[in-house]
Each structure stands twice: as structure tokens, then as C-alpha cells.
Amino acid sequence: MxxxxxxxxxxxxxxxxxxxxxxxxxxxxxxxxxxxxxxxxxxxxxxxxxxxxxxxxxxxxxxxxxxxxxxxxxxxxxxxxxxxxxxxxxxxxxxxxxxxxxxxxxxxxxxxxxxxxxxxxxxxxxxxxxxxxxxxxxxxxxxxxxxxxxxxxxxxRLELPVSDHPKIALIAATLLADPKDRRTLGQWAEHVAVSERTLKRLMVQETGLSFGRWRRQLHLVIALRELAGGATVQRVAGDLGYESTTAFIVMFKKALGTTPSRYFAVRLLSTEHA
Incomplete structure (x- = not known):
């Protein structure tokens, strides 16, 4: 399973x-x-x-x-x-x-x-x-x-929408494997051989999110997995390509309303006896 x-x-x-x-x-x-x-x-x-x-x-x-x-x-x-x-x-x-x-x-x-x-x-x-x-x-x-x-x-809202459209699926697979990849929408458009305008439209059409919002959600999903697995905030921030730990914490707090340490402290406190 x-x-x-x-x-x-x-x-x-x-x-x-x-x-x-x-x-x-x-x-x-x-x-x-x-x-x-x-x-x-x-x-x-x-x-x-x-x-x-x-x-x-x-x-x-x-x-x-x-x-x-x-x-x-x-x-x-x-x-x-x-x-x-x-x-x-x-x-x-x-x-x-x-x-x-x-x-x-x-x-x-x-x-x-x-x-x-x-x-x-x-x-x-x-x-x-x-x-x-x-x-x-x-x-x-x-x-x-x-x-x-x-x-x-x-x-x-802890899901990452994905698509079976070959161009979106390629971008998703690449970024899931290497989330610190910071290529812009224009650079990705060149990589998958479409115009930036076309890729922008495809991303919203296939995932419901702009490329920027989709990549932030990908980072959040990966961060939650890695932090729950015992990784430090500093390590996760680096693995996701953030310039500083503070920048990562700002993203996390904006998405979930609290810092990573507080988020997991509350959850682990309520499950520590399980």
C-alpha cells in the first residue's frame, strides 16, 4: 500500500x-x-x-x-x-x-x-x-x-494539482525531482518549445494556478513532507533553493498562517502519545 x-x-x-x-x-x-x-x-x-x-x-x-x-x-x-x-x-x-x-x-x-x-x-x-x-x-x-x-x-489545501498534459507533466516531474530549479516561466517555455504566453495559458488551464503560485505550492508540499520526516528548516530552505531560511519561513507562514516550528509543534504535541 x-x-x-x-x-x-x-x-x-x-x-x-x-x-x-x-x-x-x-x-x-x-x-x-x-x-x-x-x-x-x-x-x-x-x-x-x-x-x-x-x-x-x-x-x-x-x-x-x-x-x-x-x-x-x-x-x-x-x-x-x-x-x-x-x-x-x-x-x-x-x-x-x-x-x-x-x-x-x-x-x-x-x-x-x-x-x-x-x-x-x-x-x-x-x-x-x-x-x-x-x-x-x-x-x-x-x-x-x-x-x-x-x-x-x-x-x-495541502495538494499540488498536476496534469497529464505532456509539457506540464515534464515541468512537474523535473521540479518534483529538483525543486530548487529556479527557471522562469519564459525559460520553461523555451525548454518545452512553446511560447511563454501559451505555457502561461496551459498552466492555468491544466492546474488552476499560475506558474508562480503552482511552484510555491510545490515547495509547500515538499517542505511539509521533509519537515515531518525530521529535516531541519535550514536544510529544507536550502534544498528548495531559497536565498535564506527567513525567506522560506515567510513563504510557509503566508501559506499556512504560522511558522514551520509552531506548525509542527502543535501537531506533534497532539499526537506524541499515539
């Missing part, structure tokens, strides 16, 4: 620990520590919808026309039947919540959802009770309340 960044190992794939044929009722939760399982990076899909909840570390999900980042205290929602692949930071601890189609009023497209401390605890409790005692009336009541709460969670 998830691919870990790094070299292959002899650990078993995490899919061996998940058998959705035994799903009872409208939802099932499973905790996963990726110290115990090997990565799987191929695209796959489930009949059920899936919430990937990050307890520690971060998840990067590729699905449909976007890339979603899931830092601690957030979850990426993937509707049933949607092809997707995931990567996690090496320190990741996750909980999967699988939801039967129609069991709750959840988004019809992939998105990142904020997860309240109360909802997180309910998901963890469902995972624990299902593992230890199977399904009973108590678990079923908890699942119903949990799904009602999940449907109320606000979306977080």
Missing part, C-alpha cells in the same frame, strides 16, 4: 497485514508501523474509500490529477475505486480507515482533511477494539459516531 523512501529490504509488504474481505460493518481501522513492513509503490485501488491518517511522519499520495501531502494530524481521503500510490517518510506511523461506499457523506474526490484530536482517538479506538475483540454493538456505535465526525472535518 505504501512505499517507503529508501532501498528495498526483505521485510514483508504491508498488504499481507490487511485483508479487506473480513471488513464487517461500515468501516474498519488498522494501525501500521512502517518499521515492520516493506514499501509498495505501485498504483492500486480499493472498493472501499480509504482515509490515510498520519500519526507520525508524513505521507505523499499521488492520485487522479494531484499530489497530496499528509503531515501529522491530517488525513488524505481517497474515494473507493480511485487509483493511487503512496510514499511515506521513514519514520511513519499510520492508521488506515476503510469506509464502505455510501456509509458516510464523504468527498467524491481525493482531498486532505484536518483530523480533530477527538476523531483521531475514535479511529485509534476502533482499530484497537477491532483487533482485540472483533465487532460488537459497542464498536458499531463508535464507528457510527466516528463516521459522522469524519464527514464534518474541514479540508486542508
Amino acid at each position: 505504501i512505499s517507503k523512501m529508501g532501498q528495498p529490504s526483505s521485510k514483508p509488504p504491508c498488504s499481507t497485514a490487511i485483508d479487506l474481505s473480513h471488513l464487517q460493518g461500515p468501516a474498519m481501522a488498522i494501525r501500521m508501523d512502517f518499521a515492520d513492513y516493506e514499501a509498495e509503490g505501485h498504483q492500486h485501488q480499493h472498493r472501499q474509500g480509504q482515509l490515510v491518517l498520519a500519526l507520525h511522519g508524513a505521507v505523499t499520495c499521488r492520485a487522479e490529477s494531484g499530489v497530496w501531502i499528509v503531515p501529522p494530524n491530517s488525513g488524505v481521503w481517497i474515494p473507493g475505486g480511485v487509483l493511487h500510490s503512496n510514499k511515506v517518510t521513514s519514520n511513519a506511523r499510520l492508521t488506515y480507515l476503510f469506509v464502505e461506499p455510501g456509509a458516510a457523506m464523504l468527498p467524491a474526490e481525493c482531498c486532505t482533511l484536518a483530523v480533530s484530536p477527538m476523531l483521531r482517538e475514535m479511529i485509534l479506538q476502533v482499530a484497537e477494539l477491532s483487533k482485540n475483540a472483533g465487532r460488537d454493538a459497542h464498536v458499531d456505535r463508535l464507528v457510527r459516531v466516528m463516521l459522522d465526525e469524519l464527514a464534518l472535518m474541514p479540508r486542508e
Whole structure:
């Protein structure tokens, strides 16, 4: 289900620990520590919808026309039947919540959802009770309340829109691999052999964002992943090509309303016991 960044190992794939044929009722939760399982990076899909909840570390999900980042205290929602692949930071601890189609009023497209401390605890409790005692009336009541709460969670704008248009896809792949590349829109237009005006129009048409806003969102997505994985603010700022750490912090605060240290301090404080 998830691919870990790094070299292959002899650990078993995490899919061996998940058998959705035994799903009872409208939802099932499973905790996963990726110290115990090997990565799987191929695209796959489930009949059920899936919430990937990050307890520690971060998840990067590729699905449909976007890339979603899931830092601690957030979850990426993937509707049933949607092809997707995931990567996690090496320190990741996750909980999967699988939801039967129609069991709750959840988004019809992939998105990142904020997860309240109360909802997180309910998901963890469902995972624990299902593992230890199977399904009973108590678990079923908890699942119903949990799904009602999940449907109320606000979306977080932590996605990077991408496109299968060959010219936009080439730019996206290059910048995802080397985010410190600072070529201008005009230089990219020359690189992909179109006029600057045409590329400007294509970028908005295919992603909904101007090139400048799209690249800032790419930097934010990468920064969240790397910071959640344990990288320092100074290192991330350098890897993204910022002239100074202060310039990076200004970008981050403008996007998320707070500094990187405060952003993760709040999230890690609420999940440190998970």
C-alpha cells in the first residue's frame, strides 16, 4: 500500500497485514508501523474509500490529477475505486480507515482533511477494539459516531494539482525531482518549445494556478513532507533553493498562517502519545 523512501529490504509488504474481505460493518481501522513492513509503490485501488491518517511522519499520495501531502494530524481521503500510490517518510506511523461506499457523506474526490484530536482517538479506538475483540454493538456505535465526525472535518489545501498534459507533466516531474530549479516561466517555455504566453495559458488551464503560485505550492508540499520526516528548516530552505531560511519561513507562514516550528509543534504535541 505504501512505499517507503529508501532501498528495498526483505521485510514483508504491508498488504499481507490487511485483508479487506473480513471488513464487517461500515468501516474498519488498522494501525501500521512502517518499521515492520516493506514499501509498495505501485498504483492500486480499493472498493472501499480509504482515509490515510498520519500519526507520525508524513505521507505523499499521488492520485487522479494531484499530489497530496499528509503531515501529522491530517488525513488524505481517497474515494473507493480511485487509483493511487503512496510514499511515506521513514519514520511513519499510520492508521488506515476503510469506509464502505455510501456509509458516510464523504468527498467524491481525493482531498486532505484536518483530523480533530477527538476523531483521531475514535479511529485509534476502533482499530484497537477491532483487533482485540472483533465487532460488537459497542464498536458499531463508535464507528457510527466516528463516521459522522469524519464527514464534518474541514479540508486542508495541502495538494499540488498536476496534469497529464505532456509539457506540464515534464515541468512537474523535473521540479518534483529538483525543486530548487529556479527557471522562469519564459525559460520553461523555451525548454518545452512553446511560447511563454501559451505555457502561461496551459498552466492555468491544466492546474488552476499560475506558474508562480503552482511552484510555491510545490515547495509547500515538499517542505511539509521533509519537515515531518525530521529535516531541519535550514536544510529544507536550502534544498528548495531559497536565498535564506527567513525567506522560506515567510513563504510557509503566508501559506499556512504560522511558522514551520509552531506548525509542527502543535501537531506533534497532539499526537506524541499515539
